[in-house]
Amino acid sequence: AQSVAQPEDQVNVAEGNPLTVKCTYSVSGNPYLFWYVQYPNRGLQFLLKYITGDNLVKGSYGFEAEFNKSQTSFHLKKPSALVSDSALYFCAVRDMSGAGSYQLTFGKGTKLSVIP
Amino acid sequence: GAGVSQSPRYKVAKRGQDVALRCDPISGHVSLFWYQQALGQGPEFLTYFQNEAQLDKSGLPSDRFFAERPEGSVSTLKIQRTQQEDSAVYLCASSLALAGATTDTQYFGPGTRLTVL
Numbered sequence: 017a018q019s020v021a022q023p024e025d026q027v028n029v030a031e032g033n034p035l036t037v038k039c040t041y042s043v044s045g046n047p048y049l050f051w052y053v054q055y056p057n058r059g060l061q062f063l064l065k066y067i068t069g070d071n072l073v074k075g076s077y078g079f080e081a082e083f084n085k086s087q088t089s090f091h092l093k094k095p096s097a098l099v100s101d102s103a104l105y106f107c108a109v110r111d112m113s114g115a116g117s118y119q120l121t122f123g124k125g126t127k128l129s130v131i132p
Numbered sequence: 133g134a135g136v137s138q139s140p141r142y143k144v145a146k147r148g149q150d151v152a153l154r155c156d157p158i159s160g161h162v163s164l165f166w167y168q169q170a171l172g173q174g175p176e177f178l179t180y181f182q183n184e185a186q187l188d189k190s191g192l193p194s195d196r197f198f199a200e201r202p203e204g205s206v207s208t209l210k211i212q213r214t215q216q217e218d219s220a221v222y223l224c225a226s227s228l229a230l231a232g233a234t235t236d237t238q239y240f241g242p243g244t245r246l247t248v249l
Contacts, residue, residue: 119180124174
């Protein structure tokens, strides 16, 4: 069975500082990894995904994520945080080797607060 | 429309009532998914449609939950005899192609927040 862990319920960062939101995963086969962002009373917005190839993936709004197979991690990063980045961030995985590979399995989410 | 839309955005039901939640996927998207998001949790998979065919309903919590997509576009999630534990946000997502065969991205709607009193 596939799973995702987001070890931090909340991350606080000062505006202008770099931010990291952590994610680790567990799958039996090859993972496809995703980051989504959720603003209050809104649905999930797609940020970026890793399928194969370059371990550093660039996405929307200046976000990027680094895939590390040996550490089974896919941490979300941004060089300089904005107050408008404050939201709930979800990491998700699809195990492309098994039945039901279309299912996304999500972590519990990390609340990011960017302090002015 | 440009994205996935869902209605109603908010629904309050008395315990025992039946509810119907609607999803309009992105035009032309073959795959449609329903997820349930409990308070403080990540979304959890409920069911998957490929066009009008419901290929996976393994995540539906009980036989009170029923989903359909009769013409391969709009989908309805129905919950019969609602209970308090059904209170959650119900998210619909769609993707362009066959979900099991591609690296498609699922695009989500704003969700319907269901509160069962």
